[in-house]
Amino acid sequence: MVSRTLLRKTRRDLMSRKGSLLALLAIVTIGVGSYLGMSAVHRDLDGARHRYYTEYRLADFQVDLKRAPEFEIERVKNLPNVSEVRGRVSMAVLLDLPDLAEPISGTAISMPETRTPVLNDLHLSSGSWFTGRERREVILNDSFAKANGIQPGDRIKALLFDKQHDLLVVGTAISPEFVYLIPPSGGLAPDPARFGVLYLPEEFLQESCDQEGAFNQLIGTTHDRSDKAIDSTLDDIESRLDLYGVANTARINETASVKFLADDLEGLRVSARVIPALFLGVAALIMNVLIGRMITQQRSTIGTLKAIGYGNLAITIHYLGYGVFIGALGGILGIAFGTWIHSAMLGLYRTFYTVPDIRPHVFPDLWFLGMAITLVFAMFGTVRGIRYAARLEPAEAMHPPPPERGNRILLERIPIFWNPISFRWKMILRAVFRNPFRSAVTILACVISTGLILMTLSNVDALDYVMDYQFAKISHEDLTVGLRDPVGMEASQELKLLGGVSEVERQLSVSCDLRNGPYEKRMGILGLVSNNRLITPLDSENNPIPIPEKGLVLSERVAEILHVKVGDTLNVRALIGSREEVTAPVVALVKTYLSLAAYARIDYLNRLIGEDSSANVLLVKLHPGKRSGTLYKELKQRPSVIAIGERARAFSQIDATFGKNMGVMIAITVFFSGIIAFGSILNTALVSLSEREREVGTLRVLGYTPYQVLQIFSGESFLLNSIGIVFGFGAGVGLVHLIATQYSTELFRFPAVIHFFRVIETGSIMVLIIGFAQILVFLLIKKLRWLEALQVKE
Amino acid sequence: MIERAEVLLSVQSASKIYKMGEIDVPALRDASIDIRDGEFLIIVGPSGSGKSTLLNLIGGMDRPSDGSLSFLGEDLAHYSDRKLTLYRKEQIGFVFQFYNLIPTLTALENVQVAIEIAQDPMDPMEAIRLVGLEDRADHFPAQLSGGEQQRVSIARAIASNPRLLLCDEPTGALDIETSKQVLGLLKRLNRELKKTVVLITHNSAIAGIGDRIAYIRDGRFASIDENTEPTPVEEVEW
The missing domain is CATH 2.40.40 (Barwin-like endoglucanases)
Structure with missing residues (x-):
């Protein structure tokens, strides 16, 4: 069915259009690559999260209370739907590190003396479990230990309740409940150097915190793990424990760490669908322009093939082959590119989330799926051309195509507009209106590209805006001092007298x-x-x-x-x-x-x-300019102080965490979005150049320089893309507002911020891209063998 | 032989060799001719005789492999691309067999294409009037007959006020009556506007209308004859 000779023709046809092919393949590759890469990252991260949560038995709910006796644990266990519960002590602590003036906030959590599997278990990163040789042993959360250069064997000072203790660090660990550890004092970013989690032997912590034989936090799992079931279980628990002063109840999926990761994964899942769809959609449209043009040029070949007995099916298969070829090649390149994205993004996520075993796996089914999707898109890319080929009558097709129709375009009916413009612009405008499909594709690609770039750049401003809003417009303090219990006026009087x-x-x-x-x-x-x-x-x-x-x-x-x-x-x-x-x-x-x-x-x-x-x-x-060491020293000695937050620190931490990643993401998104525009512009230019080789020849014979010829071609490009940019601004503004309304979690909301200079910046980037494409077109015009184009082929 | 006028363009021992893969194909060998200012020169030759190559050289679209080529004493053979482009723009008007009009421009606008870049152009409507198409000025090529299209192409060629009109088989795609109109028009432009016309054809029936007739064969001029009494265009038959 598939003729080998025709296959050879397919290969040569495509190879003769290397430029267009490369532009197209770039877009396809990014489309497939981002799909495969992001989907694989989603799977790996989701998988690692599930394994971690399951293996280390993350609880389903958490109840904070003042103080409840241990026998209540058994009672809660007997409540309907409760599968397992663990009572523990969780207490705010202040740490005193020798190299730091300021006290450091932390949370102390009780763990069994000897290692037994418990809910919210620990994964030891270094050192060992409590040895029992010393009462005051501590396991630190790994990132805190690393950030402060603390190793097993070191000692740290911690203010527990009302007494300072010298703790021996025996190990460091990570826990499934803190994959993204945000200090309870707020903010959005982890601060590993300034917030620590201390795991202490149960009895020791109970004794130090006035919780002997008691617990102040209950974690547990349920049989029915639906939100509704857990909520009703929590209601039962709350009424059961009411007299112990329930301060908070929460499903674990509402807690910051779990929720942050889940939201991130959900965002990734959406991106893995939307972004590739955009790229592949544009690629399919551009391909329709390219293949459509190629098939029109092969009119007489098609006529000849039909005349010697090739049926429509054979012709259709032949031209579908172009799609299969581009799709397969794009798919292969996409798999390679996707593999790279996969490992690069996972690397980034590894620094972001404390989840063990985030490792890239090979997903052959994803490859297969990606390849299939690409092939389908690529075949869609040949639809217009094939319809044209199938409709051709052999006798008619073997004649040269009828001369281009000379109908007037709508604008010509407005003489006030039309008459004064130069013939160049008349040529440009007619070319634009006589190829409505091609013009529309060019505009659309530019709209998408512009919109994505404006949106990406505006995201930076949104984050800046939020930071400025929260940390400059609303908050004006330097320090936030958290106290264990409500105190009277005298505490603030006392604080006011301290240095600085x-x-x-x-x-x-x-x-x-x-x-x-x-x-x-x-x-x-x-x-x-x-x-x-x-x-x-x-x-x-x-x-x-x-x-x-x-x-x-x-x-x-x-x-x-x-x-x-x-x-x-x-x-x-x-x-x-x-x-x-x-x-x-x-x-x-x-x-x-x-x-x-x-x-x-x-x-x-x-x-x-x-x-x-x-x-x-x-x-x-x-006082302005005061960074009071003495103030910190005083605060460290006050047992009622349980947390100290620094506004400037929280600000810089968010900036460091998100600013850094954002810079990379922005560069990548802008680059990829630019590829859409660049590929589309180059392709349109190449197609219209091949269509109008003779015109170029004629103009060159008449004494037009390559640059003057370029002006006619780039006029079309700049006209269409200007329209695209203007609508792209609109699309960008729309996207920014869409994100502002759609991306709204309890933790973070995106304001819709559009700065005028971002619009200018986006416009400039687009003009640069268009301009760069024109340079290539110019080189092609210069290289074009116009004399040959003029040689009569009829 | 009497020198009746100054030499506009001189071709001396020009040859042109095309490389087709690994074979050299000589298209022009040692051809020499002086084109005189104001004459109507007809170059006749069968296809493959080298006449188009010669036209390309004269028209500044190509350079000879060997030999010399000068326009009013200026050496064209070693002109840069830029200077050749300028030469085409200022000195040459082309008329092609298949007109090469830009399909998306009307007759008048096609003429404007040449005028836009010219130094001392005619009024475009004037050029259209000269070829008798004032009623069809805003028609697109597809709405014009072959003869009309060729007249637009001639209007475009003269609009930039060149000294030399190069016509490559201008009647090759036309029927005999239309051909006569086009030839008559070229004769008139030669006579009235004093344009030098070089017309290339394989149709020897046309040859008689020229002031001189050059026969080209295998890349060389076989003969160059003075034609003191050109045949009136109306009497041409084939």
């Missing part, structure tokens, strides 16, 4: 259940003083919102979750103190991009928990 402090602002953070009918959210409400200066919540117009005496101010996202608007009433129940449910009006809404926020006046919140002017967070502003 210029201002102290009291805050009260209380975990509450907010409820509006069926909508519920457990989160912290932050109580602010009436003349709040160090934190100034802003509304969506960036105006500071004063916190009213009564009622709540919610961030827009919280209002969304709870389905409330200003003027509605919420049921609020604090999880400490009297724990009574009261109603509170929603007085105003504010805008935040990082995590969730709810504000109230500090007195209002105090009344809610039955306290009087207490605070558990102190915001500190230092």
Whole structure:
């Protein structure tokens, strides 16, 4: 069925169009490669995550409480749907590292004395489990140890509850519950050097924290692991343990680390579909232009083939072969490229997530699928040409094609516009309107390319905007000092007297259940003083919102979750103190991009928990230029201090984590997007050049220089692409807004930020790409053997 | 032989060898001719005789492998691509067998193509009028007959005010009546605008209308004859 001679023809036909072929293959390769690469990364990362979670038995839920006796564990275990539970102690600690002035926050978690498999088990990275030789042994989370150069055998000082302990480091480990360890003080990025997790022998930690024979955190697994089932189990547990002061309950998939990775994987899954589809779609369209042109040029060949007895099927198969050839070649290159993307991206993810065994695997089924998808797209790329070939009548086809029709285009009906323009522009405009398909493909490719570039560049601005908003516009403090329990006014007075402090602002953070009918959210409400200066919540117009005496101010996202608007009433129940449910009006809404926020006046919140002017967070502003070592020294000695956060540090940490990766991602995305435009422009130019060789010849004979000829060709390119760029700006703005509405998690929301200079920048990049393509076209025009093109072939 | 006019273009012992793969194909061997200013020269030869090659050399589209080529004393044989382009633009008007009009431009606009880059051009409408197509000026090539298309091509050739009109089988694709119109037009332009015309043809029936007739065969001039009494175009028959 497939003629070998015709196969040879296919090969030669394609080889004679190397330029177009390469441009096309680049787009196909990126399309297939990104599909294979991202899909494989998704599989490997998802697989590694599952293996890790399963092997080290990540719990399904977590309950924080004040203090519950150990016998309650058995009772909880007997609740319906509960499969396994473990009680443990989890406590905030301050670490004192010899080389650092500032105290370092951490979390201490109890582990069994001797190694037995437990929920949220540890994977030892170095050293050993507790040896039992010393009571005060500690296993550190590996990244913290590495970041601070601590090794098994070293000792560290930790302030546990009210006493400083000298701990012997016996090992370092990683845990499935902290694959992405964000300090509880907030932020978005891990800070391995400044936040540590300490795993301590159970009994020792219980004794040091006033938890003998008790636990303050319950983790467990369930039989039915659906969100709904776990939620109802958590409700049961909460009512069972209510009298022990339940402070928080959560499904594990709501916790920061698990959720961050899951969201990332979901984003990857979507990207692995959308981006390749865009590239392959454009490639298929460009191919239609290229193959369509090739087949038109082979009109008489087709006529001859038909005349000597080749049927439509044979001809169709022959031209489908072009698609198969390009598809197969693109598929192979794509597999190679995808393999590279796969290992490069996994490398990046390995530095991002603490998951063991993130290793690239070979997925032959993905290769097969990628190849199949490419072939299908490539065959779609031949559809237009084949339809033309099939319709040709042999007798008619063997004659030269009828002269190009000389109909007027629509614009010519507007003489005011048409008459004054030069013949060049008339040529350009007619060429554009007489090849509507080709023109549309060129514009579309440019729209996609421009849109992607503008979106990518705007993502940088969105992150900058969020950082500036959260860390400069809303927050103004230098340090945040977290206290173990609410304290009275005297604490802030005391702090104010310490060296370097210029201002102290009291805050009260209380975990509450907010409820509006069926909508519920457990989160912290932050109580602010009436003349709040160090934190100034802003509304969506960036105006500071004063916190009213009564009622709540919610961030827009919280209002969304709870389905409330200003003027509605919420049921609020604090999880400490009297724990009574009261109603509170929603007085105003504010805008935040990082995590969730709810504000109230500090007195209002105090009344809610039955306290009087207490605070558990102190915001500190230092005198300008002061980096007070003495302040840190003082803070280290105060057992009531459980956390110290530095605004500048959180800022730079996010910047370092995301800024670095973003730079690489941006460069890659811009480059790939540019390939779409470049490939499309080059291809269009090559096709119209091959179509109009004779025109080029005629112009050259008339004395046109190659540059003057180029002006006619590039005029078409610049015209179409200018339209593409303008619509591309629109597409970019649309994409930015789409992301802003679609990419909205409790942890992070994307603002829609479009800076005018980004539009200019994007436009300039596009003009550069178009210009670069014109240089190639110019070289081709110069090289074109126009004299031969003029030799009569009829 | 009396020198009636100054020599516009002189070809001396020109040869041109094309390399086809590993074989040398001589297209022109040692050909010499002086083209006089204002004459109507007809070069007759069968296909493959080298006449198109000669036209390419005269037209500044190619350079000889050997021999000399000069236009008003200027050596064309060693011109750069740039200078050849300039030469074509300023001195030469081409008329092709298949017209080579740009299909997406109207008759008038096709003429403008030449005018746009010319130094001292005619008014495009004037050129159109000279070939008698003022009523068809805004028609596209596909809407014109072969003869009309060839007249547009002639209008384009003269519009930039060249000294030399090079016509490559200008009637090759036309019927006899239309051919006569085109030839008549060329004669008129030669007479009235004093354009030098070099017309290449394989059709010896046309030869009689020229002031001189050069016969080319196997890349050489077999003879160059003065024709003191050219045949009127109307009387040409084939």
